[in-house]
Amino acid sequence: MRGMRVVVTGAAGFIGSHIAEMLVAEGHRVVIYDNLASGHERNLAGFRDDVEFVRADIRDAAALATARSLP
Numbered sequence: 001m002r003g004m005r006v007v008v009t010g011a012a013g014f015i016g017s018h019i020a021e022m023l024v025a026e027g028h029r030v031v032i033y034d035n036l037a038s039g040h041e042r043n044l045a046g047f048r049d050d051v052e053f054v055r056a057d058i059r060d061a062a063a064l065a066t067a068r069s070l071p
Contacts, residue, residue, distance in 0.1 A: 002027040007067055009058055011051075012039025024050045033058070033067050 011020040011032035016039065023030050024047045032044065035057040044051070056063030
């Protein structure tokens, strides 16, 4: 199923960034949702322009609503 919209939480971490990168390579629209508490934007360097990035905590309901409404 190509072209799905996928939200990856914690995607600035080591494992999450590899999952997000794989999804982008497969043609999916990826929204990265991370508060950068332990992850780093440098982990997204190779595909940062190909994703939407929401810097917020998963407990932030308003930010979750924003991420949900991204195209």
